Amino acid sequence: MASSTEENYLKALFNLSNSLGEVNLSELAHGLQVSLPTANSMVKSLQKSGWVNYEKYKPLILTAAGQKEAALIIRKHRLTEMFLVKKMGFGWEEVHEIAEQVEHIHAPKFFQRMDEMLGFPTIDPHGSPIPDNQGRIQEFSYVPLSSCKPGQTVQLTALTNSSTEFLEFLNSRKLALGTQLNVLSREAYDLSLVVSYENHPQETLSEKVSERLLVRVLE
Amino acid sequence: MASSTEENYLKALFNLSNSLGEVNLSELAHGLQVSLPTANSMVKSLQKSGWVNYEKYKPLILTAAGQKEAALIIRKHRLTEMFLVKKMGFGWEEVHEIAEQVEHIHAPKFFQRMDEMLGFPTIDPHGSPIPDNQGRIQEFSYVPLSSCKPGQTVQLTALTNSSTEFLEFLNSRKLALGTQLNVLSREAYDLSLVVSYENHPQETLSEKVSERLLVRVLE
DNA sequence: GTAATAAGTTAGAGTATTCTAACAAATTTG
DNA sequence: CAAATTTGTTAGAATACTCTAACTTATTAC
Known part of the structure; x- marks a missing residue:
């Protein structure tokens, strides 16, 4: 099971991926606000866990497993944001920080229940798609x-x-x-x-x- | 700010305290499922942070600051349990594990909102008192x-x-x-x-x- | 196509948290 | 009260994550 730190790396890799699914190490380091060597060593460990394909001096690419893992974390984040807005009365500008923490909770029933209470939403309060429970994302063409x-x-x-x-x-x-x-x-x-x-x-x-x-x- | 690990130590110390407010190291280690040396070194660091009074071979006692910190974590735990039961439809037997994770979230607004939505409850789903937002606990004599x-x-x-x-x-x-x-x-x-x-x-x-x-x- | 710059890597170290092994102090027991 | 047991301590090491300094490879710009 991924640690919170690893989850944050997977999420960043997912979000920073270009159309080819590639991310440069320096973008990753910048996105996570860590030094280049930190990102470098962490990426090696993510590779050992089978979440990232990595070759020296080459761009990083999430494996299928890494993509799914990342999408499921993003699912928890976006469901949480929706729950906070629709069920707890928060403004859309207040929910990111809270969701950033809630997304690391390991409790499938908790998020299932949010999903049910929200009527299985497909987008979050900012219009971003919520991945399904298999980590699949519906793409929109806006x-x-x-x-x-x-x-x-x-x-x-x-x-x-x-x-x-x-x-x-x-x-x-x-x-x-x-x-x-x-x-x-x-x-x-x-x-x-x-x-x-x-x-x-x-x-x-x-x-x-x-x-x-x-x-x-x-x- | 206390790490999740430190928060768990404070909570355990609070819950294990006898009528004198004392806890033995071995009880603490047992309660947290860690080895005695682990608890020992952690307690030294909690002492440095001003949360525990500790002297070699003596029982551990939370400082006033430590008690308040612990009570506020327990507050978050119990509010969460109440929220899960009353607002999300969970059974009282399902909520502990989830609350164990949610209690470490740093987001005052999130717990304030739960509190409001629940009508400022004074007990959790198991009848335990919910500390107020200053960490004060109402004692009942059952x-x-x-x-x-x-x-x-x-x-x-x-x-x-x-x-x-x-x-x-x-x-x-x-x-x-x-x-x-x-x-x-x-x-x-x-x-x-x-x-x-x-x-x-x-x-x-x-x-x-x-x-x-x-x-x-x-x- | 080399020189300058950017990007990536390695080495070495620090903090937090955990462990086992070995030992010391305190408590219990006959 | 001395022996046995329990409790607590120290030493030394491992893992996860982070850093700075120094170096190498790749890319960009004349």
């Missing part, structure tokens, strides 16, 4: 708001960043998942977008913000 | 059923042991907190008690069982 064109109407469906600061920013603008947005114009200068929605006839979103908002195009 | 006399009517109010096996035994006899019991007789031979309650006109409880059932005498 596009970043930053790629949308003036005139389009879209629905906010997920985020690619869920930091407290970002979520608080969205709260301050009353932007929630499900909100319908009309793309009014784009500033060629800084690529910011002007949008309207609900009681906000005109709101400017910087490129940094709009590329982190995933949307479904309605028309 | 007596063990084993000390009761034939003819008395009592109400089951708490348990001094909450092992899964014991709780499952109680479930099998439909004995729950709040149940009113009539003490019918005591066998001089093995000190077992014969009692009646609800749909059980006659049930024999061994001394081992009856001394673990705390009751309030009604008449």
Whole structure:
């Protein structure tokens, strides 16, 4: 059974994987806020446990077992976030830190019960998919708001960043998942977008913000 | 901040303390399922952190800080047990293992919210008192059923042991907190008690069982 | 295509937690 | 009270995870 530390490495590897499923050691070290030698030695031990394929100077790749393990931890994290929001009344900006700890609990019944109480949700409060209990993830094909064109109407469906600061920013603008947005114009200068929605006839979103908002195009 | 390991030592010291607040090293080691030298070295480090008073060959005593720290961990444990039973539908025999892990989570808001949702309970599902958020414990003066006399009517109010096996035994006899019991007789031979309650006109409880059932005498 | 830079590795060490073996102090028992 | 037993201690070592310093390999940039 993986230690909490190992679980954090698996999760980071999963989240940092590029389209080829590869992660560089320095990205991993940076993501986990540890030194390069620490990550290096830990990766060797993860390899011994069969969770990572590793060859000197090559990018890291999770094995199938490593991917499943990681997905199941992420499942616990996202179920917990959903539970905290839907059943305990927390704001979406408050739940990450708590879930970061709860995800390491080994108690299948506990998470099963959350799942039942939530009606087997498929996405978490930030729109990210919740892996099923076999570690399989349903992929959605959302596009970043930053790629949308003036005139389009879209629905906010997920985020690619869920930091407290970002979520608080969205709260301050009353932007929630499900909100319908009309793309009014784009500033060629800084690529910011002007949008309207609900009681906000005109709101400017910087490129940094709009590329982190995933949307479904309605028309 | 105490590590999970340290927290477990503090909790064990708290729970094992006799009326003088003392614990022997061997009891501690036994309670935590570690070797005597392990407990010994850990206790030295707890002393350095100011949580335990320790002198060679003398019994261990928690400092005021250690007591408070321990009580706050026990608070988290018992709140969690109550939450699992009342809000998530678990049986009282299922919650200890989960709470054993949840108690180490550092997230005041999480436990505050549980407390609120539960209406600020003062006892856990096994009748044990829940320390307040300052680590103060309300003491109750219940007596063990084993000390009761034939003819008395009592109400089951708490348990001094909450092992899964014991709780499952109680479930099998439909004995729950709040149940009113009539003490019918005591066998001089093995000190077992014969009692009646609800749909059980006659049930024999061994001394081992009856001394673990705390009751309030009604008449 | 070499020089500079970035990325990765090795060596050596520190802290936390655990163990076994060997010994010492305290307590119990006849 | 001396012997036997229990309890507690020290020494030395192992594992997990972390670090800094020094070095090597790979990549990038002229």
